[in-house]
Amino acid sequence: MGTAVAAVPTSDDFSRLLKHADSIKTSDHPEFLQLMKRLGGETTRLSPQQQMYLRYLQAWGIGYQGDYETATPLLNAVITESTDATLRFRAGTTLVNMLSIGSHYEEAFAQISQLLDQLPQIADKDARIQTLGVASMLYNDAGQYDLGLNYANQMLRENPVGDGDCKGRFLQVQSLYESGKFSTLDRQSSEAIDACNKKSEFLFANLIRFNVANFDIEHGQSAAAIELLQKNYADVQRIGYPELTSDFDASLAQAYWNEGGIALAKQYAKAAVDGGVKHEFTKSLTNAYALLYLIEKKQGDLDAALSYHEKYMAADKGYLNDVSAKALAYQTVKQQVLAKKLQIDTLNKQNQILTLQQTLAKKAAETSRLYIILLLIVLASIALWTYRVKRSQLRFMKLARRDGLTGIFNRQHFVNEAELQLRYCRKSERQACLVLIDLDHFKVVNDTHGHAVGDRVLKRAVEACQQHLRSTDIFGRLGGEEFGIVLPECTLEQALNRAEQIRVAIATATSGDDDDTPGIPISASFGVATIARSGYELRQLLIHADDGLYLSKREGRNRVSVCYDTQPRQRVAGVATDRA
Numbered sequence: 001m002g003t004a005v006a007a008v009p010t011s012d013d014f015s016r017l018l019k020h021a022d023s024i025k026t027s028d029h030p031e032f033l034q035l036m037k038r039l040g041g042e043t044t045r046l047s048p049q050q051q052m053y054l055r056y057l058q059a060w061g062i063g064y065q066g067d068y069e070t071a072t073p074l075l076n077a078v079i080t081e082s083t084d085a086t087l088r089f090r091a092g093t094t095l096v097n098m099l100s101i102g103s104h105y106e107e108a109f110a111q112i113s114q115l116l117d118q119l120p121q122i123a124d125k126d127a128r129i130q131t132l133g134v135a136s137m138l139y140n141d142a143g144q145y146d147l148g149l150n151y152a153n154q155m156l157r158e159n160p161v162g163d164g165d166c167k168g169r170f171l172q173v174q175s176l177y178e179s180g181k182f183s184t185l186d187r188q189s190s191e192a193i194d195a196c197n198k199k200s201e202f203l204f205a206n207l208i209r210f211n212v213a214n215f216d217i218e219h220g221q222s223a224a225a226i227e228l229l230q231k232n233y234a235d236v237q238r239i240g241y242p243e244l245t246s247d248f249d250a251s252l253a254q255a256y257w258n259e260g261g262i263a264l265a266k267q268y269a270k271a272a273v274d275g276g277v278k279h280e281f282t283k284s285l286t287n288a289y290a291l292l293y294l295i296e297k298k299q300g301d302l303d304a305a306l307s308y309h310e311k312y313m314a315a316d317k318g319y320l321n322d323v324s325a326k327a328l329a330y331q332t333v334k335q336q337v338l339a340k341k342l343q344i345d346t347l348n349k350q351n352q353i354l355t356l357q358q359t360l361a362k363k364a365a366e367t368s369r370l371y372i373i374l375l376l377i378v379l380a381s382i383a384l385w386t387y388r389v390k391r392s393q394l395r396f397m398k399l400a401r402r403d404g405l406t407g408i409f410n411r412q413h414f415v416n417e418a419e420l421q422l423r424y425c426r427k428s429e430r431q432a433c434l435v436l437i438d439l440d441h442f443k444v445v446n447d448t449h450g451h452a453v454g455d456r457v458l459k460r461a462v463e464a465c466q467q468h469l470r471s472t473d474i475f476g477r478l479g480g481e482e483f484g485i486v487l488p489e490c491t492l493e494q495a496l497n498r499a500e501q502i503r504v505a506i507a508t509a510t511s512g513d514d515d516d517t518p519g520i521p522i523s524a525s526f527g528v529a530t531i532a533r534s535g536y537e538l539r540q541l542l543i544h545a546d547d548g549l550y551l552s553k554r555e556g557r558n559r560v561s562v563c564y565d566t567q568p569r570q571r572v573a574g575v576a577t578d579r580a
């Protein structure tokens with residue numbers, strides 16, 4: 001014998017149930033309430049996400065019953081605690097509804113404005129439609145019918161076959177009716193009612209009928225209004241939405257009054273007053289009180305009439321206050337949003353300016369860097385140019401100081417350097433001698449071998465001289481084949497010895513058998529002068545050395561001579577002859 005065991009619902013089952021409850025909230029409210037009861041008893045078996053979903057639906061249900069004070073904190077809890085962005089968004093939208101119904105209009109407008117800003121990030125179609133619907137309703141309530149119509153149209157565009165089809169159409173009718181733009185409700189409203197019936201959204205179907213009935217009443221068609229309202233009266237009672245039942249009752253009362261049915265008018269007006277949402281001033285409530293006042297007055301019960309008149313005045317004031325409070329809240333929030341936008345724009349502009357300033361500073365730094373690089377290039381160019389100028393100056397100076405053929409000092413530079421050296425020797429009281437050298441019979445070399453060979457012989461002679469010079473000696477070409485050497489710190493004796501060495505070197509160099517000067521015999525005559533006898537003046541030393549040189553030539557050349565008197569001393573071929 002087996003025992004039947006009821007299947008335990010899985011997590012998927014709970015998710016399905018929650019979704020189902022969500023989808024029938026308004027279309028089958030009693031079933032919705034049943035589901036809420038059932039799921040509420042299974043809370044511990046729900047996942048945290050499912051629990052949050054359930055809390056949202058419970059809050060919605062409580063708000064639907066008109067207990068907004070309890071619903072509001074529950075919705076706020078979902079908004080702050082849920083990890084699901086879509087559920088948070090939906091709870092925000094429902095909260096807007098509650099805030100609006102609870103007359104917290106400024107908060108409601110601020111919240112819907114934020115939600116509409118977030119709308120582009122919300123992908124869930126139902127959540128989007130729900131928010132657009134609430135926005136449309138709220139803006140209609142604030143008398144912003146164009147905005148209301150706008151969001152209703154958007155609902156239809158986004159979801160023409162789902163909720164948008166019924167609720168979007170309902171809100172369209174509402175916007176057009178309230179703004180007085182509805183010339184005939186026939187086609188558009190019956191299409192809207194059909195759409196809602198198809199979706200089993202009877203609450204919305206009847207809200208549309210309520211608009212149609214009011215339109216009829218306003219246009220002298222009270223009988224038609226009564227027919228429409230009565231036909232759906234039982235349905236409205238079943239739906240159990242207090243505002244709608246009160247609306248139906250108030251409109252029926254007005255229609256019966258217009259048709260002369262005072263007793264029925266009174267019955268429905270009372271029903272409208274008794275069945276309305278507590279502590280709320282609606283247009284239907286105001287109308288119902290106004291009717292009751294007229295009925296009692298007509299029936300002669302002046303006390304009751306006065307009492308209803310007072311209630312009518314209070315309801316009317318409350319309703320008008322409510323309407324203007326909504327309009328004011330809308331304008332206030334609009335200004336706040338504008339101010340915030342302006343503030344954000346200003347901050348953005350400031351940021352742009354800062355970014356621009358940074359870019360400029362960066363550019364300025366780059367420009368300065370470029371300037372520095374440019375300056376360095378200019379400086380480097382100047383340095384290079386100066387170096388080249390200096391180098392060419394030095395080259396020219398060297399050229400100007402040197403003899404072009406032999407590379408030794410030219411006459412002018414030799415004279416300058418020699419005078420400088422002699423001045424130094426005079427100051428330091430040092431010895432110095434001057435040697436003059438003149439090649440012998442050089443003309444013959446030129447004439448015999450040509451000028452080019454003569455040049456090479458001259459270079460050879462110079463090289464021979466240089467082999468015997470010290471770094472302090474000053475050696476120069478005084479002209480043609482004549483050379484001079486200043487020998488600082490040198491006595492006459494030493495000068496004569498060194499002149500003799502040079503003489504031998506020249507004679508040896510030129511007597512060599514090489515390519516340049518093949519077998520050309522050459523010699524030179526020397527004249528020596530000393531500061532000990534001539535003094536430190538170069539001019540005087542040159543005269544005396546030249547006397548010595550002249551003597552060497554006269555005495556047969558290729559010799560070194562000194563001549564200070566009419567009887568000069570002479571050295572011939574390395575032997576000094578003192579004729580003084």
Ligand SMILES: Nc1nc2c(ncn2[C@@H]2O[C@H](COP(=O)(O)OP(=O)(O)OP(=O)(O)O)[C@@H](O)[C@H]2O)c(=O)[nH]1
Binds near residue numbers: 438443454481557
């Ligand atoms: N090849 C060459 N010859 C030069 C240069 N400068 C001067 N001479 C020649 O040197 C020769 C000098 O001749 P002279 O003054 O008659 O003297 P010399 O022939 O040496 O005879 P003495 O001095 O009396 O021994 C001339 O023929 C000049 O043309 C030079 O730079 N190169």
